[in-house]
Amino acid sequence: MDKLLIRGGVPLHGKVSISGAKNASLPILAATLLAPGEHRIANLPELVDTSFMLSLLGRIGCASLVGKDVRIDASRIAYCEAPYDIVRKMRASVLVLGPLLARCGEAHVSLPGGCAIGVRPVDQHLKGLEALGCRFELEGGYVHGKVDRLRGAEVDFDMVTVTGTENVLMAAVLAEGTTVLRNAAREPEVIDLGQFLIGMGAKIQGLGTSTLVIEGVPALRASPKPYSILPDRIEAGTYLVAGAITGGDVTIEGVRPDDLQPTLHVLGQAGCDIEVDESSVRLRRSGPICAVDVDTQPHPGFPTDMQAQVMALLCLAEGTSHIRENIFENRFMHVSELLRLGARIDIAGNLATVYGQPMLKGATVMATDLRASASLVLGGLAAEGTTEVLRLYHLDRGYERLEEKLGALGARVARGSEGRVPAAFAAAS
Ligand code: UD1
Numbered sequence: 001m002d003k004l005l006i007r008g009g010v011p012l013h014g015k016v017s018i019s020g021a022k023n024a025s026l027p028i029l030a031a032t033l034l035a036p037g038e039h040r041i042a043n044l045p046e047l048v049d050t051s052f053m054l055s056l057l058g059r060i061g062c063a064s065l066v067g068k069d070v071r072i073d074a075s076r077i078a079y080c081e082a083p084y085d086i087v088r089k090m091r092a093s094v095l096v097l098g099p100l101l102a103r104c105g106e107a108h109v110s111l112p113g114g115c116a117i118g119v120r121p122v123d124q125h126l127k128g129l130e131a132l133g134c135r136f137e138l139e140g141g142y143v144h145g146k147v148d149r150l151r152g153a154e155v156d157f158d159m160v161t162v163t164g165t166e167n168v169l170m171a172a173v174l175a176e177g178t179t180v181l182r183n184a185a186r187e188p189e190v191i192d193l194g195q196f197l198i199g200m201g202a203k204i205q206g207l208g209t210s211t212l213v214i215e216g217v218p219a220l221r222a223s224p225k226p227y228s229i230l231p232d233r234i235e236a237g238t239y240l241v242a243g244a245i246t247g248g249d250v251t252i253e254g255v256r257p258d259d260l261q262p263t264l265h266v267l268g269q270a271g272c273d274i275e276v277d278e279s280s281v282r283l284r285r286s287g288p289i290c291a292v293d294v295d296t297q298p299h300p301g302f303p304t305d306m307q308a309q310v311m312a313l314l315c316l317a318e319g320t321s322h323i324r325e326n327i328f329e330n331r332f333m334h335v336s337e338l339l340r341l342g343a344r345i346d347i348a349g350n351l352a353t354v355y356g357q358p359m360l361k362g363a364t365v366m367a368t369d370l371r372a373s374a375s376l377v378l379g380g381l382a383a384e385g386t387t388e389v390l391r392l393y394h395l396d397r398g399y400e401r402l403e404e405k406l407g408a409l410g411a412r413v414a415r416g417s418e419g420r421v422p423a424a425f426a427a428a429s
Helices: 022-034 048-060 091-104 123-131 162-172 188-199 233-245 257-269 304-314 335-340 370-382 402-408 423-428
Strands: 002-007 013-017 038-042 063-066 070-073 106-110 135-139 142-146 154-156 178-182 203-205 211-215 249-253 273-276 280-284 293-295 320-324 344-348 351-355 364-366 386-390 412-417
Touching (some): 013 402, 022 038, 022 048, 022 091, 022 188, 048 070, 048 091, 091 106, 091 162, 123 135, 123 154, 123 162, 162 178, 162 188, 162 211, 188 203, 233 257, 233 280, 233 304, 233 370, 257 273, 257 280, 257 304, 304 320, 304 335, 335 344, 335 364, 364 370, 370 386, 370 402, 402 412, 412 423
Parallel strands (some): 013 249, 154 178, 293 320
Antiparallel strands (some): 002 386, 038 070, 063 070, 135 142, 178 211, 203 211, 249 280, 273 280, 320 351, 344 351
């Protein structure tokens, strides 16, 4: 199994270009199921999760061709099923539920079950789709859905759910009549999906607000133009923290700074100098890291997907920070591993108290989810000595060419595997 070796203590310098957003790619790939024909998608990141979604589409019957643009032929749906062996590896597979019901009138999707960051039920997805006329049965670990005709309806989500909003939106675009989604997610990735759907002929108003009004259309068509996925604000934020935690000077390129505002605000409070341009952000830190209190919230609040990375930074602050995780009940799995690097953190319910330390020390660490692993890499970049981050596959799910991009910023990182240490690390250890 691959691991990442990091020799810490080098301030990162330079420019890094940001890839397409994982969390926009997954719903957009699922949305290709809504219209026959060939879909072309540009800026799709090469990640384990996007290849899982492409293989799920393949199982359903849609061939894809990966090149500069990814081409997906959704002319034929052979099976309306997302099987357990794919869903258990990537819970976002549930995003095919709405599109399959809309296109075929039936769908069989394995229940995602629990995951490392909490229970993550899909009741809101089902509630919204039921309002549009779908009927569900749970059997053998699968959700079996059927619908004769989708009809527009009013849906009030009980909480803000990103993939829940996306699933119901993708069904509503082909429903008869008007659908109103209240308490809808406002994340940039939901807007990106909405724009992709509009490019296929969908009628959607209110993207970026908490009320979406969807006028159903009888059919959608694959757009002849390639659709370019928006830049990944979480990957972008992670590289900014890499600059901040090492006291470096990092410019992220090809981003939408507006989408990064909540993260930029916290990094500014932490003592970083930030310069924002049209599509790039430069971060420098020469002074101490200041303690900050952070509260995760749905967009436009501070993203839960940046919580672990910012916690790594605050481990080195002057003073005590408080981080409240409001989205997921069990998203502090990185804390016990940060402690192994010498951090001091207390947890009480959903509140983490981070007592800043003057330094971290390299260790072998292992995380159970994607962003938790990212926080350990960041800790390792700042730590004295060598850090080994095990289970690198978590990072491969969400960070394209991670070691290459970090290496280009001057980080001393290398991919190794159990029993094999890269030469540069073996020589000095
Ligand atoms: C998406 C993102 C994930 C991010 C999260 C929150 C993708 C592929 N993943 O996950 O990276 O961390 O948004 O920004 O886009 N909930 C329910 N019932 C439901 C749905 C959600 O109780 O039917 C709860 C969840 O358990 C959680 C909260 O609502 O506590 C928000 O979850 P949600 O926004 O749905 O997260 P995901 O869409 O799974």
